[in-house]
Structures are given as structure tokens and as C-alpha cells.
Amino acid sequence: MKGRKVSGIARGTLDFILEASRSSMPHEFAGLLQADKGVITEVLILPGTESSRMSALVRLYMLPNVHLVGSVHSHPSSHLRPSREDLIFFTRTGDYHIIAGPPFDRTSWVCYDAMGARRDLPVLDVKFKDDGFDDLEFDDVDFDDKEAGP
Numbered sequence: 786m787k788g789r790k791v792s793g794i795a796r797g798t799l800d801f802i803l804e805a806s807r808s809s810m811p812h813e814f815a816g817l818l819q820a821d822k823g824v825i826t827e828v829l830i831l832p833g834t835e836s837s838r839m840s841a842l843v844r845l846y847m848l849p850n851v852h853l854v855g856s857v858h859s860h861p862s863s864h865l866r867p868s869r870e871d872l873i874f875f876t877r878t879g880d881y882h883i884i885a886g887p888p889f890d891r892t893s894w895v896c897y898d899a900m901g902a903r904r905d906l907p908v909l910d911v912k913f914k915d916d917g918f919d920d921l922e923f924d925d926v927d928f929d930d931k932e933a934g935p
């Protein structure tokens with residue numbers, strides 16, 4: 786993942802993240818970010834608890850063609866500082882990590898780097914085909930937290 790330059794996030798993708806975070810309340814929304822030509826345009830949805838994220842991640846890396854640039858999750862409590870678990874997760878999933886909190890508007894989110902320091906993530910107006918979401922892939926990966934028995 787090193788060396789992948791990200792110039793920003795598509796406005797429609799950020800709106801999707803904020804909307805998904807809002808509708809997940811009071812639970813957390815979590816996903817992984819993928820970029821197309823340096824612009825974050827895709828969200829891969831993960832199970833929404835901090836503890837389930839790591840096991841989901843391990844399985845995700847076994848999928849082909851998954852190039853992660855970062856992650857996103859919401860904090861229903863509205864404080865946007867990364868937790869200890871978040872920081873561990875950040876170091877494994879790229880360099881751009883969004884945490885969103887209530888009221889989930891365009892100013893209620895922060896982007897961190899892999900070390901947990903705030904960083905700028907420009908919001909870009911990107912043209913999508915047709916209704917604006919054809920290029921977006923919201924893969925609903927069905928992760929199971931329990932060990933699958935033989």
C-alpha cells in the first residue's frame with residue numbers, strides 16, 4: 786500500500802459514508818477505503834464493532850484485487866479521537882482513516898494518517914457515470930465472527 790498517492794475523496798463517497806454512519810446509529814459504521822486513480826471512491830463495508838474489525842480484515846486480505854488506502858468508521862459518541870484499537874487497525878489498513886461523528890454533516894469528520902495524526906483529505910467533485918453511483922462498489926461482504934466449523 787506504500788507509495789499509493791491519494792489526492793482526496795469523492796464528494797459522493799463522503800456523503801455515502803456520512804449517511805451510512807447516521808443510519809447506523811446508535812451503532813458504529815465501519816468500512817475500508819479503496820481508491821481509483823488516486824481518489825477514494827469505494828467503501829468496503831465491515832462489521833461495525835471494534836473487536837470484529839480485525840478478524841474481518843484478515844479475511845479481506847485473502848480476497849483478490851483488494852487494494853486498501855485506508856478505513857472509515859463512525860463514533861456514535863461524537864468524540865472523534867481514535868481509540869487504542871483504532872490506532873492498531875490504522876497501521877494495518879493504509880494511510881487515510883476517517884472517523885465521523887454526530888451530526889454527520891460535512892464538517893463532523895476527521896481524517897488521520899496511519900500513526901493517528903490528523904491529516905488533510907480534500908473533498909473532490911468527481912463525475913460518476915449516469916446516476917452518479919455506477920462506479921461505486923458497496924460490496925456487502927458477509928463476514929462471520931465465529932469460527933466456521935469443519
Ligand code: ZN
Binds near residue numbers: 858868871
Ligand atoms: Zn473508533
